[in-house]
Amino acid sequence: MSSDDNKVSRRRFIGAGGVGAAAVMLGTGALGASAAHAYTLRKAGLFTLGVASGDPSPDGFVLWTRLAPEPFAADGKGGMPDRRIRVEYEVARDERFRHVVRRGSAVAAPELGHSVHPEIAGLRPGHEYYYRFRAAGEISPVGRTRTMPPRGSQPRQLNFAVASCQAWQDGFYTAYDHMAEENLDLVVHLGDYIYEYEIAANNRRGVPVPGPQFTTETFDLARYRLQYSLYKAEAPLQKAHAAFPWIHTLDDHEVVNDWADDTVIMGRHPNPDPAAFAQRKTAAFQAFYENLPLRRSQLPAGPDIRLHRRISYGRLADFTMLDTRSHRDIQACSYGNGTGRTKNCDERFDAARTVLGDQQRRWLQDGFRTSRARWHILGNQMPMAETDWDPGPGKDVWVDPWDGYAGERNRVLAAAHDLGVRNLVVISGDRHQNYAVDLKRDYDDPDSPTVASEFVGTSITSGGDGVDVDALGRTFLSANAHMKFYNAQRGYFRVNVDRQRWRTDFRVLPYVQKPGAPISTRASFVVEDRRPGVQEA
Incomplete structure (x- = not known):
């Protein structure tokens, strides 16, 4: 991660969405804990939501936990008082903490849902560490994490898993039990960590919801906090978080289905009032930050958040994480008049239309130009490859993913090709299906070269029980010669590089x-x- 990514600009520091700059810095451990109060735990179980680490660098990582003795309390406060609580942390070379290398403290503030995000630095590159927290005399579960290799090194290999789309009501998180047993260096999560929908009483799990507070859609901060608490209380998810460092981005459901910049044009709340939608995004982004191992550079400033960043694994691989929601133009061609798809839509080829925004696209292309990595991994929320529904000469595509921004897709892939990116591999989520796909410089040119590869991962649970190949898969395999594999079961994909x-x-x-x-x-x-x-292997 570049040094710029660890800095917080004065605008972002002051405009921290009403959270309060002091609360933010106390929660990261950057300020002392003298402002914290003594706290006597009245009920056992401060660490009900587990522990996590994320965004590893060669000398450190960010740690996370959130104090919540009553995680499903209807006010979203997790059963915590309106006071700042001191949280101590330890990082050690061994699981029994006989060789502690870092000790410190951060403050769990009510302004940040009593979460803490201490950023650890100065450790040895390419090493495994263990960590834990202590608050009110209680010790958290132990987490395991890793630093990245030295920046100029040539690691022999990298192992990671890719996950996305985990609607609580659609199924159990068994996939994470299996993931936690894999031999991995890290996990990449590509979005839809939560879904904004109410949790119906007749959900596909067949188990009762924890209370009536979950029967409404998420709109405000208290309700978003509750949704994260419901998801994060799941033992398999906690197990996978505690086993590896994670790299996160978000997609649409962390806010609302199919949002684009300041607009929603599909779903239940199309064309919202701009001021109301800004409030909703502010709440959603704050809850996203509060509940995940994110650095200060991902701290939202009201309805704005910076998620695009680069994380290097020596010179073997660069992870370039994108944000394809916050800066995009409205979906093309009236979004298929409510279907999400459109046939023969010329608007999607307009080179001026963007899914990244001009600034992020320039940043991405600068990375293509300067990266020295052997593998360039593009962490991307939604499929970049064309997925045509029409086996004939026409084109019938969804316009929310990159197919709706084909002009910019062509520009990005052409830039990677022309700048000589050695191996561009795109990893994507969103679709609840598995694909292995060739990325073409221009899908409208039959002679267009293959310039990159893409792997699209299915959901953890979203969509409920899946199938191997359904009718849509047969259509896609027939209509898209560049698609080499399709599957609609649930799970994740594992990568060895x-x-x-x-x-x-x-x-x-x-x-x-x-x-x-x-x-x-x-x-x-x-x-x-x-x-x-x-x-095919």
């Missing part, structure tokens, strides 16, 4: 609407160094 090849294993479960599902590898695909495009 070395200096010569990239391997993706699609890890799938036969069901999620009841717990205890086994996991298997449905298919594996590779990308060879300097040979863009996916090949």
Whole structure:
């Protein structure tokens, strides 16, 4: 991560969405804990939402926990008083904490939902560490994390998993039990960590919801906090967070379905009042920050948040994380008149239309120009490849993903090709399906070269029990010659990267609407160094 990514501008520091700059800095451990109050725990269980680490660098990472003895309290405060509470942390080389290398304290402030985000630095690159928290005499579960290799090093390999889309009401988080047992260096989560919908009493889990406070849609901060509490109380999710450092971005459901910049044009609340929607985004972004291991550079400033950033794994790989929600133009062609799809839509090819915004696109292209990594990994919320529904000569596509911004997709892929990016691999979520796809410089040109590869990951639970290949999959495989694999089961994908090849294993479960599902590898695909495009392993 660049030094600029660790800095907080004066505008962002002062305009921290009403949170209060002092509360933010206390929660990161950047200021002392003298302002904290003594606290006697009246009920056992401060750490009901687990622990986590994220955004690793060669010398450190950010740690996270949130104090919540009553995580489902209807006011969203987790059963905590309106006081600032001192939280101590330790980082050690061993699980028993015999060799502690860092001790410190941060303040869990009510302004940030009693979450803390201490940023640890000065550690040895490429090493495993253990961490824990203490507050009110209680010790948290132990988490395990890793620093990244030295920036100029040439690591032999990298192992990581990619997840997205985990609607609580659609199934159990069994996939995370399996993920926690994998041999991984890190996890990338590509969005839809929560869904804004109310939790229906007849959800697909077949279990009762914790209370009536979950029967309304999320609009304000208290309700967003509750939704995160419901999701994060799940033991498999806590287990996976405690096992590895995570890298996060968000998609639409952390705010509201299919939002675009300051507008929503589909779903239940199209064309909201701009001021009301800004308030909703402010609440959603604050809850996102409060509940995940994010650095100060991801601190929202009211209805704005910076999520695009680069994280390097030596010179083997660069992770370039994108934000395709906050800066995009409204979806093309009236968004298919309410269907989400459109046929033969010329507007989507307009080169002036953007899904990234001009500033983020320039930043992305600068990274293409300057990266020295062997593998350039683009962390992206939604499929970049064309997914045509029409096996004939026409084009019938969804316009919320990159298909609705084909002009900019062509510009981005052309830039990567022309600038000589060695191996561009895009990882994407959103679709609740698994794909292995070739990325073409221009999908309207039959002779267009393959310039990159893409792996799209299915959901953890969203959509309920999946199937292997459904009718949509048969259509896609028939209409899209560049699509080499399709699957609609639930799970995640696992990646092993070395200096010569990239391997993706699609890890799938036969069901999620009841717990205890086994996991298997449905298919594996590779990308060879300097040979863009996916090949079956």
